[in-house]
Amino acid sequence: MSTVAEHLLSGDTVIAVVGATDSPGKYGGRIYRDLKSKGFTVRAVNPNRETVDGDPAYPTLAAVPGTIDIVDVVVPPGVGADIVPQTAVLGLRHIWFQPGAESRELILTAEAANLDVIHHDCIMVRASKVG
Numbered sequence: 001m002s003t004v005a006e007h008l009l010s011g012d013t014v015i016a017v018v019g020a021t022d023s024p025g026k027y028g029g030r031i032y033r034d035l036k037s038k039g040f041t042v043r044a045v046n047p048n049r050e051t052v053d054g055d056p057a058y059p060t061l062a063a064v065p066g067t068i069d070i071v072d073v074v075v076p077p078g079v080g081a082d083i084v085p086q087t088a089v090l091g092l093r094h095i096w097f098q099p100g101a102e103s104r105e106l107i108l109t110a111e112a113a114n115l116d117v118i119h120h121d122c123i124m125v126r127a128s129k130v131g
Contacts, residue, residue, distance in 0.1 A: 013040055015123075016064055018083055019074035019101075020044035020052040027098060028074040029053075034124045035072075043068065061086045072096045072123050077103035088113040096123050 015035055019028035020042075028046070033053055036042045044052035047059035058064045061071065061083070071087050073080045073095065080101055087095050087110070095110050097119040110117045118126075 013069045014043065014067055015040050015070045015072050016043045016045050016061060016068045017072045017074060018045040018061070018080070020046050020057065021049060022052055027100075031072065031074055031098065031122075031124055035127060038127055040127070061090055061092070068092055070094045070096055070123075072098065073101045074098045075101055077101065077106055080106055081109075084109045084113060084115070087115060096121075098122060 017028060017032045017035070020032040021028040023029050029052070032042055032044060036053065042055075043064045044055055044057040045059075045061060045064065046052065046057045049057040051057055061068065068090075071083065071092055071094065073083055075083070080097070080103075084095065084106060092115075094116045095118075097106060097117070099120060099122060102119040107117060107119050
């Protein structure tokens with residue numbers, strides 16, 4: 001099984017950005033557009049949006065069509081508490097908590113669910129170091 005970081009090396013990685021938005025000042029939008037510009041396939045997950053950057057937005061991880069390689073969480077820990085069990089129930093293995101989206105409880109819950117977890121690290125920065 002590949003790790004979260006190893007998936008960033010793959011050209012066909014699908015990343016679900018939980019908290020993706022069109023709001024230019026919010027990290028959910030910046031991260032979504034940045035990953036998209038780097039060639040990653042991104043899926044917007046936000047129950048309050050129909051689209052993000054002209055792409056469809058999905059209300060939950062379960063609603064995202066096809067496979068997801070990395071669940072990138074860009075919402076506050078209180079909102080993210082629902083994302084960890086969704087990730088595990090769907091059989092997804094890799095979760096990335098953006099700085100500010102993590103909490104000790106979320107990290108421990110994700111690890112207890114045998115998820116491959118990255119936290120205290122920005123996916124945009126890490127993706128920039130690939131290639």
